Amino acid sequence: MRPSPAGRASPEAGRVVSGGCHPVAMISQKLAVRYLADEMEGCPVPMTPExxxxxxxxxxDYVFFGHVPVRAYKHANRWRFSEPDVRGAVRTIAALPWDPEDLIDPRLDAHGKSDPLATTHSGWRTEIQNMIRRAAATEREEKGCRCGPLYCQQEETDWGLPCSLTPDALLQRCSSYTMACTLPVPTLVWVDDTWLIPRTLVYILDQQQEAESKLKAAAQQCSGCGAHSTDPTWRAPSTTGWKVLCPACTAAKLRSYRQELKGVAYARVRERGPRAEDFLCAVCETPRPATNWDHCHQHELIRGPLCGSCNTAEGQGKEFLARKGSVQHLLRCDGCRTQRTFPLHHRLAALRLYLHRKLGAQGCDWLIHMCVNINETGEGGYDCTVRCPGQGTSGSRGLRLTAAEAEHILSLMLEDGEGAKSS
Incomplete structure (x- = not known):
């Protein structure tokens, strides 16, 4: 590790906050990354300070560097960190033993015991498995598959090597994939019929997963009535951190959106309109504070106020339509409703949702884009595969939609949305 420069202080590190009996130097996120990189120099543990x-x-309110949580503080709408906390996190990581050849089965913990969390649908193990499956799917899309043009019939095991994917291809595609600032993919080793991972990295990721679970489970107090809950939806961002409001207090303090801005251009609202923060989210059934004015990027018209979660999901386009009331929300754009069309980045999502409802496993709670794969063909149609995790090849369904069939499905989804809107 590089010793800290003596006698020099960054202008970004000038602000202090009270930390017990002594003031603590606070640094920006950018400077924290620089300090982490300095302290990590020469450390063999694969970490990404950036x-x-x-x-x-x-x-x-914590950011994990490996398994070490570092508290973040918000002031004037900017997140900052305690310099001693940042440097302490790096030194904790650097003190760990690192042997890239001390490999263990990822279904075990760092002590070689079976991990009960290894078979759940969450956690770092599932995240790596999903990443491997996505890499394999991309390989098949680009290079084809011996199992056939529509879908792969090879059975996938939890830690197997999916059809069309090689260890070198995984490294090439996913070497920069990060988890809690670690780089797991370059450390993976394919042996016989499974991946192995360094013991120290298993320890880091297991400890991080446990610590984050405890943080998420910690009760928070409503700033309005004082009620306690572990529900993360009570949290909403503010210029000084997070404000915590229960649904009852949220509903009492904020306005319901009644399409006051129907047909209004987003540019006008952004310059002179009301604040989205004064409204409830227009999609969430449970009252949540809105954070953004959502608008149609094709027609530049306001659709309504959304909370951070809904706004992010709408922008990504993959899973937003799985939320109740989402189609009705998209149709608040006069342009989309008049033209009877979905925004472009929701068209594939609407097809996936329809196929998952019709052909997916009953009661499947996996993300829809993980169960339904759609590729456009040269004729304007789509090659589709529907396979929910756990179904195996026997439950896999492959089909080809013509352009006309796809448009018919999209029309049905719009009609469902309009029907729900008028009911």
């Missing part, structure tokens, strides 16, 4: 950043819609 990935150290607070999530936009985090469920707690």
């Amino acid at each position: 990935s150290f950043r607070i999530k936009r819609w985090a469920e707690h």
